[in-house]
Amino acid sequence: xxxxxIIGSGLAxxxxxxxxxKLDKDIPLRIISRDHGGFYxxxxxxxxxxxxxxxxxxxxxxxxxxxxxxxxEILSNTGINAIDRQAHQLHGSAGVLAYSKLVLxxxxxxxxxxxxxxxxxxxxxxxxxxxxRRFRAALAGKHNITILGxxxxxxxxxxxxxxxxxxxxxxxxxxSPLSRLLPPAAGAYLQQQLEKQGVTFxxxxxxxxxxxxxxxxxxxxxxxxxxxTDLVLSAIGLRPRVTLAQQxxxxxxxGISVNRQLQTSDADIYxxxxxxxxxxxxxxxxxxxxxxxxxxxxxxxxxTTDVRYPAMPVAVKTPACPTTICPPPAGSIGQWxxxxxxxxxxxxxxxxxxxxxxxxxxxxANAEKQLLATQMPAWLV
Amino acid sequence: MRKWLCVVCGFIxxxxxxxxxxxxxxxxRWEDVPASWACPECxxxxxDFEMVQI
Ligand SMILES: Cc1cc2nc3c(=O)[nH]c(=O)nc-3n(C[C@H](O)[C@H](O)[C@H](O)COP(=O)(O)OP(=O)(O)OC[C@H]3O[C@@H](n4cnc5c(N)ncnc54)[C@H](O)[C@@H]3O)c2cc1C
Ligand SMILES: [Zn+2]
Numbered sequence: 001x002x003x004x005x006i007i008g009s010g011l012a013x014x015x016x017x018x019x020x021x022k023l024d025k026d027i028p029l030r031i032i033s034r035d036h037g038g039f040y041x042x043x044x045x046x047x048x049x050x051x052x053x054x055x056x057x058x059x060x061x062x063x064x065x066x067x068x069x070x071x072x073e074i075l076s077n078t079g080i081n082a083i084d085r086q087a088h089q090l091h092g093s094a095g096v097l098a099y100s101k102l103v104l105x106x107x108x109x110x111x112x113x114x115x116x117x118x119x120x121x122x123x124x125x126x127x128x129x130x131x132x133r134r135f136r137a138a139l140a141g142k143h144n145i146t147i148l149g150x151x152x153x154x155x156x157x158x159x160x161x162x163x164x165x166x167x168x169x170x171x172x173x174x175x176s177p178l179s180r181l182l183p184p185a186a187g188a189y190l191q192q193q194l195e196k197q198g199v200t201f202x203x204x205x206x207x208x209x210x211x212x213x214x215x216x217x218x219x220x221x222x223x224x225x226x227x228x229t230d231l232v233l234s235a236i237g238l239r240p241r242v243t244l245a246q247q248x249x250x251x252x253x254x255g256i257s258v259n260r261q262l263q264t265s266d267a268d269i270y271x272x273x274x275x276x277x278x279x280x281x282x283x284x285x286x287x288x289x290x291x292x293x294x295x296x297x298x299x300x301x302x303x304t305t306d307v308r309y310p311a312m313p314v315a316v317k318t319p320a321c322p323t324t325i326c327p328p329p330a331g332s333i334g335q336w337x338x339x340x341x342x343x344x345x346x347x348x349x350x351x352x353x354x355x356x357x358x359x360x361x362x363x364x365a366n367a368e369k370q371l372l373a374t375q376m377p378a379w380l381v
Numbered sequence: 382m383r384k385w386l387c388v389v390c391g392f393i394x395x396x397x398x399x400x401x402x403x404x405x406x407x408x409x410r411w412e413d414v415p416a417s418w419a420c421p422e423c424x425x426x427x428x429d430f431e432m433v434q435i
Contacts, residue, residue: 011389018388041390043423060391286389286425315424367404370417 001028002088002098003073004300007080007244008105009033009063010128011042012273012289016103017070019297027301029072030097032090035128037063037076043286045132046156047317050163055133083248085266101268101300104245104256108238108274108284113148117209119217123148123232126157135233142230143167146219148207149236150177152316155190157233158199159318169229170194171202171221178316181325183336186347186360193321193363207232238284240275255282260306260380262296270296278307281330281380287312311358311376313369321362324369328358329379341365348372385411385430390423394430 004020006013009031017031031037039061048058067074080092083102090097110125126135139145145161147154150172158170170177176187177194191201202225209220216230240255251257251265255277262270262278272292274284281288291307298305316323328334334349334357344363350356359372382397394400394414399407403421405414411432418427 041423044390286423290389290425290429313419313424315419315421370404370415373417 002100003028003030004101004103005029005090005097005099006031006103006105007033007090008103008107008273008275009035009037009039009066009074009076010105010107010273011286012107012275012293013103013105014039014066014070015290015293016105016272016296016300017072019294020300021070021072023297023301023303025071029070030075030099031066031070031072032075032078032080032092032094032097033063034077034079034093035130037066037074038129039066040129042128043317045126045129046153047160048132049136049139049160050319055129055136058129058132080244083244083269085248085269088268099268101270103296103300104264104269104271104275105273106241106244106256106271106275108240110234111237111239113207113234113236115207115210117211117220119210119212119232122217123210123234125234126153127238138231139164139166142216144216144229145169145231145233146171146207146217146227146229148172148232148234150174150201150203151180151235151237152178152314154235155194156317157235158194159197159320162197162199162320168199169202169227170199171205171207171219173204173206175204177201177203178325181314181327182360183338183347183349185336185338186345186362189340189345189362190316190318190321190323194318197320238274240277240282242275245269245271245275253277253280260295261299261304262292262307263299270299272296278309279380281309283309283312285312285314287314307380308378309380310378311373312379313359313373313376322366324359324361324366326358326360326373326376329377332357332377334358339365382408383411384433386433387420387423387425387430389425389429390420392420392422393433 082091144167146169205223256271295307313326344365346365347360349358385394
């Protein structure tokens with residue numbers, strides 16, 4: 001029988017495999033990845049510089065170790081470029097491969113900022129271990145770095161770079177950092193804490209030009225502000241990898257569309273992780289991936305299971321201002337109540353009956369994390 | 382006393398040491414760590430830890 005086949009060796013792909021093996025030790029399993037196929041923790045990429053960790057140190061297990069542990073065939077450095085749904089076959093750099101059931105765990109690509117200037121294509125981004133290796137090498141001898149995007153990943157990198165003896169600029173179109181997750185007052189608090197440690201913010205504008213200048217670059221923002229920097233890192237967001245699915249005729253919206261069984265519009269093809277849109281939810285975070293992987297493993301083992309999303313707080317790895325965010329469920333309407341504490345800030349989102357919907361906790365307010373988390377409504381019951 | 386490994390990031394919870402910074406006293410057995418507790422390094426839930434023999 002053709003193996004259950006997973007494309008992608010990131011957290012999504014490997015967690016499905018690990019969970020499936022808890023339920024079925026023998027069913028043939030193949031994992032295909034165009035990268036090295038080793039297991040690493042992607043969240044660690046934005047707090048590894050402070051610990052002076054190399055890419056090699058971040059690799060937790062090689063593809064060979066994973067193959068042995070999971071009793072699976074792992075094809076690394078193998079790209080897939082077409083799915084023949086009728087024949088249940090994949091086409092790619094390893095020729096034609098048959099599958100019984102297919103799991104797409106393809107991840108997402110960093111958005112490329114729209115930039116003019118002769119150095120626009122020298123802007124870096126860090127979305128996998130190989131990117132991190134390049135980024136760390138590029139940092140050597142630099143004194144000044146600019147990060148485009150003050151979202152979760154941009155703020156984490158800014159904080160992580162603080163220990164590297166660098167001048168750090170953070171540029172974002174919004175008026176406060178983490179604007180998609182935090183009310184402005186909470187964003188402003190995070191901004192203050194990062195500023196105290198030396199980060200410079202350029203808010204309310206985006207970058208227009210990146211020109212080569214001396215050994216580095218000259219940046220021009222849309223609001224006319226100009227400054228020089230040695231290195232530019234973009235962290236303006238992710239775009240789910242949908243091309244493979246799209247070309248195979250699968251339903252795609254922002255991500256690859258799946259139902260609560262993580263099933264695409266083809267009954268034998270599933271998707272999860274950063275590439276997938278689960279009944280309208282695009283949640284590129286670890287916790288939703290763990291939930292999805294567990295449900296999908298059960299389904300693949302023969303016990304059809306719906307994914308459940310409890311409230312899933314995200315920890316923002318900014319030691320300058322420890323932050324936990326539990327966003328209100330999509331589509332809910334609420335008001336943020338802000339409580340400033342001596343060494344922190346608590347933001348609680350409540351509906352018009354006073355029922356809590358979500359929260360953001362900073363500094364000392366994190367003490368309430370455990371308790372509050374249990375009071376939040378589930379996102380997908 | 383046992384140790385538990387976060388399968389996502391490699392963080393180890395050591396029952397002997399507990400996690401005083403998170404309000405978990407030294408000697409707290411895994412069973413007694415609250416279910417809502419999350420990995421301090423990567424944020425995954427208690428259910429995503431596995432026991433490791435050391
Ligand atoms: C710097 C950073 C910090 C983060 N921090 C946090 C955090 O603190 N908390 C949190 O919850 N989330 C965090 N996230 C998000 C989280 O890490 C991701 O949601 C998660 O790792 C995505 O896993 P994935 O398996 O879906 O995708 P990926 O890990 O990107 O895996 C995709 C896989 O698909 C393979 N692939 C793609 N296309 C093909 C093809 N055509 N053929 C063959 N193989 C293919 C790739 O080789 C790769 O193995 C962070 C993300 C980043 C970038
Ligand atoms: Zn962890």
